[in-house]
Amino acid sequence: xxxxVPFAVESPKTRLxxxxxxxxxRSLARAMLADVLGAIVxxxxxxxxLATAPIDLEDDFDLALSDDVLAATTIAVDDRPLTEAVxxxxxxxxxxxxxxxxxxxxxxxxxxxxxxxxLERLFxxxxxxxxxxxxxxxxxxxxxxxxxxxxxxxxxxxxxxxEIAADSGLAVEAVDSFRLATDIDxxxxxxxxxxxxxxxxxxxxxxxxxxxEEQDGRVTVARSDG
Amino acid sequence: xxxxVPFAVESPKTRLxxxxxxxxxRSLARAMLADVLGAIVxxxxxxxxLATAPIDLEDDFDLALSDDVLAATTIAVDDRPLTEAVxxxxxxxxxxxxxxxxxxxxxxxxxxxxxxxxLERLFxxxxxxxxxxxxxxxxxxxxxxxxxxxxxxxxxxxxxxxEIAADSGLAVEAVDSFRLATDIDxxxxxxxxxxxxxxxxxxxxxxxxxxxEEQDGRVTVARSDG
Numbered sequence: 001x002x003x004x005v006p007f008a009v010e011s012p013k014t015r016l017x018x019x020x021x022x023x024x025x026r027s028l029a030r031a032m033l034a035d036v037l038g039a040i041v042x043x044x045x046x047x048x049x050l051a052t053a054p055i056d057l058e059d060d061f062d063l064a065l066s067d068d069v070l071a072a073t074t075i076a077v078d079d080r081p082l083t084e085a086v087x088x089x090x091x092x093x094x095x096x097x098x099x100x101x102x103x104x105x106x107x108x109x110x111x112x113x114x115x116x117x118x119l120e121r122l123f124x125x126x127x128x129x130x131x132x133x134x135x136x137x138x139x140x141x142x143x144x145x146x147x148x149x150x151x152x153x154x155x156x157x158x159x160x161x162x163e164i165a166a167d168s169g170l171a172v173e174a175v176d177s178f179r180l181a182t183d184i185d186x187x188x189x190x191x192x193x194x195x196x197x198x199x200x201x202x203x204x205x206x207x208x209x210x211x212x213e214e215q216d217g218r219v220t221v222a223r224s225d226g
Numbered sequence: 227x228x229x230x231v232p233f234a235v236e237s238p239k240t241r242l243x244x245x246x247x248x249x250x251x252r253s254l255a256r257a258m259l260a261d262v263l264g265a266i267v268x269x270x271x272x273x274x275x276l277a278t279a280p281i282d283l284e285d286d287f288d289l290a291l292s293d294d295v296l297a298a299t300t301i302a303v304d305d306r307p308l309t310e311a312v313x314x315x316x317x318x319x320x321x322x323x324x325x326x327x328x329x330x331x332x333x334x335x336x337x338x339x340x341x342x343x344x345l346e347r348l349f350x351x352x353x354x355x356x357x358x359x360x361x362x363x364x365x366x367x368x369x370x371x372x373x374x375x376x377x378x379x380x381x382x383x384x385x386x387x388x389e390i391a392a393d394s395g396l397a398v399e400a401v402d403s404f405r406l407a408t409d410i411d412x413x414x415x416x417x418x419x420x421x422x423x424x425x426x427x428x429x430x431x432x433x434x435x436x437x438x439e440e441q442d443g444r445v446t447v448a449r450s451d452g
Contacts, residue, residue, distance in 0.1 A: 181407070
């Protein structure tokens with residue numbers, strides 16, 4: 001399965017600006033991308049980073065990607081809006097229409113909790129379209145096996161994608177994964193990275209001084225000025 | 227597997243008070259409990275509602291539970307704090323220590339997105355303890371197969387439960403489920419009920435006038451005064 005990871009190179013993660021400076025948001029976004037790529041490669045696939053601008057996996061990262069990840073990963077630059085850029089990479093019918101197009105998965109770059117096991121549940125099905133919903137009705141990851149499906153990431157994309165598939169008579173499977181449902185967008189999400197994150201992203205947050213804190217029996221993150 | 231569903235009969239769901247009156251919170255809490263019980267019964271198990279006060283599944287609900295659910299469900303009243311009440315129901319060694327105690331699952335009553343499939347992933351493993359974490363480090367559901375494990379729901383219970391298990395040399399499995407991770411506590415959570423809910427809980431919210439609304443490309447809930 002081809003696996004595409006859209007990545008906004010400039011000004012990423014603006015909704016984290018209440019707690020992270022721009023330089024830190026860029027660094028965390030790259031650490032999360034590194035963890036997503038690591039999970040895809042560990043699951044046996046070769047990711048393509050669909051980047052909004054040129055990026056170098058060695059020079060533009062303040063962390064060391066493993067040799068496995070560097071060898072397996074391709075960068076493709078496409079500065080169109082997300083929906084257009086992704087649709088250009090989904091399975092397409094051959095001109096003669098008689099060969100089965102290769103399936104394509106699309107995995108968001110901010111799924112910092114992603115593991116190979118979670119991805120394999122996305123990759124393993126045989127429905128025309130498999131969707132891992134995110135909180136708030138988003139589409140965090142999908143696997144497309146049929147050339148008639150196209151994405152539309154605007155708004156409640158999970159419901160829209162189900163409708164788009166239904167309109168074409170395609171079978172849809174929902175992938176029920178907390179790890180794939182947890183995109184890291186807002187300050188509240190950082191607690192999930194510290195509890196369930198896998199490698200670079202939690203290390204990066206800890207290097208910024210974040211740690212878990214209990215308040216009134218609930219868990220949150222606190223930042224030391226150390 | 228015995229399945230225990232703790233349920234706070236009085237003043238439930240206080241964190242929803244910004245958007246729901248007390249009578250509505252009570253009604254929604256019962257609708258969510260009904261959906262959780264329905265999923266447990268559909269998965270082939272007989273739930274015990276561990277209630278903080280006497281409750282009647284027919285008279286105290288403003289909805290009709292199915293005959294299957296009514297026939298399969300037992301009410302047990304225990305007004306002790308959650309941790310104590312649950313621990314009193316977990317597997318215990320026989321006095322002679324030579325029979326294997328029956329496994330016990332504990333499923334929170336506010337998991338309004340629960341489905342039989344999600345529960346079967348919790349019930350199917352063979353680790354000493356299986357835990358479905360909730361957002362913010364909570365423990366939304368667990369299956370306990372070993373008499374040495376005890377719960378402590380205070381604070382970051384997911385991490386505490388892993389530590390309690392490790393201290394006793396028990397094997398722990400995490401169940402990666404968005405449905406089981408989504409407890410309905412806060413106004414923001416209501417959008418998940420409308421998108422992914424199964425039966426009584428989304429119907430109840432709609433009867434209160436809630437519907438999905440898109441704002442700035444994000445999905446939220448709005449309430450009509452109809």
